[in-house]
Amino acid sequence: MADSAETLAIDAFRAQARDWLEDNFPASLRGKAGMALEVMEGGAPTGDLLLWRQRMGAKGWGTPSWPARYGGGGLTQQEARVLGQEMNRIGAFNPLLQGMGVTMIGPTILDCGTEAQKEKHIPPIVRGDVRWCVGYSEPNAGSDLASLQTKCEDVGDHYRINGQKVWTSGAQWSDWCGMLVRTDFAAKKHDGISFLLVDMHQPGIEVRPIALISGASPFCETFFTDAVAPKEALLGELNKGWTVGKRLLEHERASQTGASSGGKATPFQDLAKTYIEVDSGGRIADGELRSRIARHLMDTKAHGLTLARAMAEAKGNGGPTAAASVLKNSATTVAQTRAELTLEVMGHQGLGWDGEDFTAEEIETVRTWLFGKAMSIYGGSAEIQNNIVSKRILGLPDNTQSG
Numbered sequence: 001m002a003d004s005a006e007t008l009a010i011d012a013f014r015a016q017a018r019d020w021l022e023d024n025f026p027a028s029l030r031g032k033a034g035m036a037l038e039v040m041e042g043g044a045p046t047g048d049l050l051l052w053r054q055r056m057g058a059k060g061w062g063t064p065s066w067p068a069r070y071g072g073g074g075l076t077q078q079e080a081r082v083l084g085q086e087m088n089r090i091g092a093f094n095p096l097l098q099g100m101g102v103t104m105i106g107p108t109i110l111d112c113g114t115e116a117q118k119e120k121h122i123p124p125i126v127r128g129d130v131r132w133c134v135g136y137s138e139p140n141a142g143s144d145l146a147s148l149q150t151k152c153e154d155v156g157d158h159y160r161i162n163g164q165k166v167w168t169s170g171a172q173w174s175d176w177c178g179m180l181v182r183t184d185f186a187a188k189k190h191d192g193i194s195f196l197l198v199d200m201h202q203p204g205i206e207v208r209p210i211a212l213i214s215g216a217s218p219f220c221e222t223f224f225t226d227a228v229a230p231k232e233a234l235l236g237e238l239n240k241g242w243t244v245g246k247r248l249l250e251h252e253r254a255s256q257t258g259a260s261s262g263g264k265a266t267p268f269q270d271l272a273k274t275y276i277e278v279d280s281g282g283r284i285a286d287g288e289l290r291s292r293i294a295r296h297l298m299d300t301k302a303h304g305l306t307l308a309r310a311m312a313e314a315k316g317n318g319g320p321t322a323a324a325s326v327l328k329n330s331a332t333t334v335a336q337t338r339a340e341l342t343l344e345v346m347g348h349q350g351l352g353w354d355g356e357d358f359t360a361e362e363i364e365t366v367r368t369w370l371f372g373k374a375m376s377i378y379g380g381s382a383e384i385q386n387n388i389v390s391k392r393i394l395g396l397p398d399n400t401q402s403g
């Protein structure tokens, strides 16, 4: 009985979501998730994209399982999954993913923040009114993040911050930064760290975008010179920021488990057959390449099923666990293998940077392949994920300071 009542309720929700999406998702945006990506990379939404963001923000469905009292959708995990399925069905996408607010900072504030911090910071993230960046890495603190040296002093009624962050994605477009600072230089390195929510619009912060070979500057060096933050900017307890910081990383990894850059609309075997020879049975003629493609398709399926099982097992809204490290690594492998195979089957057509000799899909291929390299670095490198799995899931002896 309980099961059938649950099924009826979810069916009713699906119908409701379908109706709302049909009424509110602008048809002109169908299948144009790339536009949301442009906004992530600094662009300002206009026209139908702005309208879609406003509608999703007001409904709270860009943050579907966040509490309704802060403007979130208030949906169960199951309802949020159904919403995702219905959005996929009509080629819709989440327009609120600019910056790190929705995927990392917001969930961490919900887990670790005071009521006042939630009331102040969550609604603007839900509506897409603010952008956040994450200030963790420093010139001498990447994988060994706990070596960070950015200094934060208590100067009576506020904190004063001095130091440098690096690889701060989108810092040049951000309103706020969730950052790790050292508040106790005498303590053991993991024990002297705190987490601050810092306003980027102040004279003490200088942001210098790092120009890449492609000409783009998606991340920055960020310098703090007597920057200030009020006492209520402390997220979690003083000197307990390592725990808060690890929580954010779990949310980051959980958001990177979808192998999304591997998910092309055209089934891979069909794409391959448009570029390379097929035998009389219509199969890819090169047997060795055929088996590598078959293995990749099986790995993709296995990753998808494991992800679905992990989500189904995460009862309620308990949030991510160390298992996100397993899924982040497998998503990365699937996406990187897909990118390598795509280049291989396209041959020189897959290396086109611009111009009329290449289709849009071919031009995107080389960019996807290059960006894929970053996937095993950001959010903690693949080796660091393996260290976390060995320590926190397999219980093997701890021979690293990371994670």
Ligand SMILES: Cc1cc2nc3c(=O)[nH]c(=O)nc-3n(C[C@H](O)[C@H](O)[C@H](O)COP(=O)(O)OP(=O)(O)OC[C@H]3O[C@@H](n4cnc5c(N)ncnc54)[C@H](O)[C@@H]3O)c2cc1C
Pocket (backbone or CB within 6 Å): 133, 134, 135, 136, 137, 138, 141, 142, 143, 144, 166, 167, 168, 169, 170, 219, 374, 377, 378, 379, 380, 381, 382, 383, 384, 387, 400, 401, 402
């Ligand atoms: C696209 C992108 C976006 C990023 N955005 C941000 C951001 O917004 N904010 C931010 O703070 N940072 C950001 N980063 C930085 C990222 O978190 C670091 O690059 C990452 O943690 C690795 O640190 P590192 O570059 O200093 O490399 P290192 O720590 O110097 O590592 C070098 C190599 O050594 C390996 N290694 C290091 N330690 C170990 C160990 N104990 N066991 C095994 N192998 C090890 C690593 O796996 C890696 O292969 C971003 C990085 C990229 C690529």
